[in-house]
Amino acid sequence: MLTAITGINWGDEGKGRMVDLLSQNYDIVVRYQGGNNAGHTVVNHLGKFILNLLPSGILRPEVVNVMGNGMVIDLAHLCGEIGRLRDAGVAISPKNLKISDKAVICLPYHVMQDVLEEDRLGDAKFGSTRRGIAPVYGDKYLKKAIRMGELKTLPALKERLKGIVEWKNLTVEGAYHAAPVQMEELWSWITQYGGQLVDYVCDTGLYLNQAAAEGKNIMFEAQLGALRDIDFGIYPYTSSSSTIAAYAPIGAGIPNRKLDQVVGIMKAYSTCVGEGPFTAEMFGEEAEALRQAGGEYGAATGRPRRVGGFDVVASRYGVRMQGADEVALTKLDVLSGMEKIPVCVAYEVEGIGRVEEFPWGDELNKAKPIYEYLPGWQADLSHCRRVEDLPAEALSYIRYIEEKVNCKIKYVSVGPERDQYVTME
Ligand code: GDP
Numbered sequence: 001m002l003t004a005i006t007g008i009n010w011g012d013e014g015k016g017r018m019v020d021l022l023s024q025n026y027d028i029v030v031r032y033q034g035g036n037n038a039g040h041t042v043v044n045h046l047g048k049f050i051l052n053l054l055p056s057g058i059l060r061p062e063v064v065n066v067m068g069n070g071m072v073i074d075l076a077h078l079c080g081e082i083g084r085l086r087d088a089g090v091a092i093s094p095k096n097l098k099i100s101d102k103a104v105i106c107l108p109y110h111v112m113q114d115v116l117e118e119d120r121l122g123d124a125k126f127g128s129t130r131r132g133i134a135p136v137y138g139d140k141y142l143k144k145a146i147r148m149g150e151l152k153t154l155p156a157l158k159e160r161l162k163g164i165v166e167w168k169n170l171t172v173e174g175a176y177h178a179a180p181v182q183m184e185e186l187w188s189w190i191t192q193y194g195g196q197l198v199d200y201v202c203d204t205g206l207y208l209n210q211a212a213a214e215g216k217n218i219m220f221e222a223q224l225g226a227l228r229d230i231d232f233g234i235y236p237y238t239s240s241s242s243t244i245a246a247y248a249p250i251g252a253g254i255p256n257r258k259l260d261q262v263v264g265i266m267k268a269y270s271t272c273v274g275e276g277p278f279t280a281e282m283f284g285e286e287a288e289a290l291r292q293a294g295g296e297y298g299a300a301t302g303r304p305r306r307v308g309g310f311d312v313v314a315s316r317y318g319v320r321m322q323g324a325d326e327v328a329l330t331k332l333d334v335l336s337g338m339e340k341i342p343v344c345v346a347y348e349v350e351g352i353g354r355v356e357e358f359p360w361g362d363e364l365n366k367a368k369p370i371y372e373y374l375p376g377w378q379a380d381l382s383h384c385r386r387v388e389d390l391p392a393e394a395l396s397y398i399r400y401i402e403e404k405v406n407c408k409i410k411y412v413s414v415g416p417e418r419d420q421y422v423t424m425e
Helices: 015-025 073-089 107-124 131-140 148-152 154-175 183-201 204-213 247-252 284-294 312-320 361-366 392-405
Strands: 002-007 028-031 040-046 047-051 066-067 072-074 098-099 104-106 219-227 261-269 270-272 307-308 328-329 340-349 351-355 368-375 409-413 421-423
Touching: 002 015, 002 247, 002 312, 015 040, 015 183, 015 328, 028 204, 047 073, 066 204, 072 073, 072 131, 073 183, 098 148, 098 204, 104 131, 104 148, 107 131, 107 154, 107 183, 107 351, 148 154, 148 183, 148 368, 154 183, 183 307, 204 219, 204 247, 204 261, 219 247, 219 307, 284 307, 312 340, 312 392, 340 392, 368 392, 392 409
Parallel strands: 002 219, 002 261, 028 066, 028 219, 066 098, 072 104, 261 328, 328 409
Antiparallel strands: 040 047, 270 307, 340 351, 340 368, 409 421
């Protein structure tokens, strides 16, 4: 069984929590895109963990975790993440962690370039997490990136890198007038952190293909959501990689295999980090109350997230682009105590009128939300484990959303802990 677990919205839907829950039936968990620009938060009996790069299956000792070729990996960050988990008692070795030899390395100068560019943009900034993700993906497609497998042939890597650094300094010095990248400093960074990771590096595509042929269950874990996809998201306020399920076999290194199932993770309300159009956004006291209730602060950056009611237009589009077979609705418990629950059912665009299909570009920038309100509930949902435990209003809210986004809601998450969920019939 090959299953992708992907985000339907702008990210932060609770994918990490659902992967942690659902991975119990899987042998392998694969991250297939992105870098350490976002974080999954997983809470279980070992504690609370923020995973930026490692697949969420790392917290289950029997699961093999793969970091796919679609990823970009900051070596120092990964070493730190592994160290923190080890300190908490999680065993990590090449047996349960495999890194693709074709995954790209995110270097310190990518981070520097990200910061230089955001600073140059000033008020027009993108709201980048400044982790070097856009510059490193840019270099990948310019064919000026280095890959994990090159750590195995250091003399050849050093030669190639010298030429790349020379080229990079044309931009760093020439365009930004910043201090040039020093090869020796860069090299000691690569050998220090790369040396700790090289034993994990292998042909993960081959490994996964064999595992799939043996009938192993493989889960593909996305970072961020459909609306951050480089092609289909709110470009240019997107991530720099493909966050959609269809990319999973490619980013994992098995383009010859097809997914059996896509589970979309969708939040019971909307949140968005950073700049860009976010039509359902709410402001003032109502927004602050929702932000507080949901603890909506970025896992990677601590930034307060923008919040809004559930967005039918964006979520229906997200479900379609992900090709979701079923949905897990997360954080429903956060809405408890609201008298009426706002739902953005359509957009109003000046000069066009009511819009029900997710627009892009200027049309999206001009879109205003059309809100409707559903009755709320007062009961605390965090103890609900069966459909019968849910208040009638919560059940109506679930059914309403299910119908609007045109996809079965299979799970409803009512808290961050592993067992805090309801399976819908
Ligand atoms: P991800 O990147 O999609 O994994 O999402 P994040 O980790 O950024 O954000 C999800 C946050 O919500 C984490 O702090 C989770 O522990 C928490 N969380 C996940 N599901 C639920 C839920 O159903 N209820 C509540 N209250 N918190 C949840």
